[in-house]
Amino acid sequence: QVQLVESGGGLVQAGGSLRLSCAASGRTFSTYDMGWFRQAPGKEREFVGAIRGSSDITYYTESVKGRFTISRDNAKKTVSLQMNSLKPEDTARYYCPARTILYGDLRNEYSYPYWGQGTQVTVSS
Numbered sequence: 001q002v003q004l005v006e007s008g009g010g011l012v013q014a015g016g017s018l019r020l021s022c023a024a025s026g027r028t029f030s031t032y033d034m035g036w037f038r039q040a041p042g043k044e045r046e047f048v049g050a051i052r053g054s055s056d057i058t059y060y061t062e063s064v065k066g067r068f069t070i071s072r073d074n075a076k077k078t079v080s081l082q083m084n085s086l087k088p089e090d091t092a093r094y095y096c097p098a099r100t101i102l103y104g105d106l107r108n109e110y111s112y113p114y115w116g117q118g119t120q121v122t123v124s125s
Contacts, residue, residue: 002026002098002114009094009119012086020081020119022096030054030074033099033106036081038092038121047107048094051079059106064090086123093118 008020026032031053039045049060051070058070069082079096097112104111 002032002100004096004098004114004116006094006096006116006119009121011122011124014086014088014123014125016086016123017082017084018086018121020083020094020096020121022079022081022116024077024079024096024098026077026098026100028100029077031100031102033102033112034070034072034079035097035099035106035109035112036068036070036079036094037097037109038090038094039118040092043092045095045109047109049081050106052106053102061107083121086121088123088125091121091123093120 003025005023033053035050036048037045038048049070051058067085072079095118098114099112
């Protein structure tokens with residue numbers, strides 16, 4: 001079982017920055033694929049980015065490339081999402097799911113069995 005706790009959300013003006021963190025449990029955290037997804041009110045949850053276990057290769061959805069950066073600290077069992085140049089359309093609840101079975105498209109939310117409660121990000125215009 002993997003437990004996840006997201007933090008760092010808040011209210012920020014457009015053009016500003018936020019850094020989200022996700023603390024995970026589990027003895028083999030370094031091998032987990034970690035994703036970041038978001039869900040805005042009335043919309044489906046969407047893939048933001050992900051970082052592979054072991055290799056640390058990162059992936060991003062097109063709309064956040066160049067603005068968002070995912071990193072991980074395996075010693076602290078945390079993954080971070082640095083968000084710069086925020087836009088009002090980035091407003092959503094952000095989640096960092098984990099998967100321990102590294103199979104399937106990591107852009108697919110259904111490939112992640114472990115989810116936290118999320119953290120709210122609101123970007124004002």
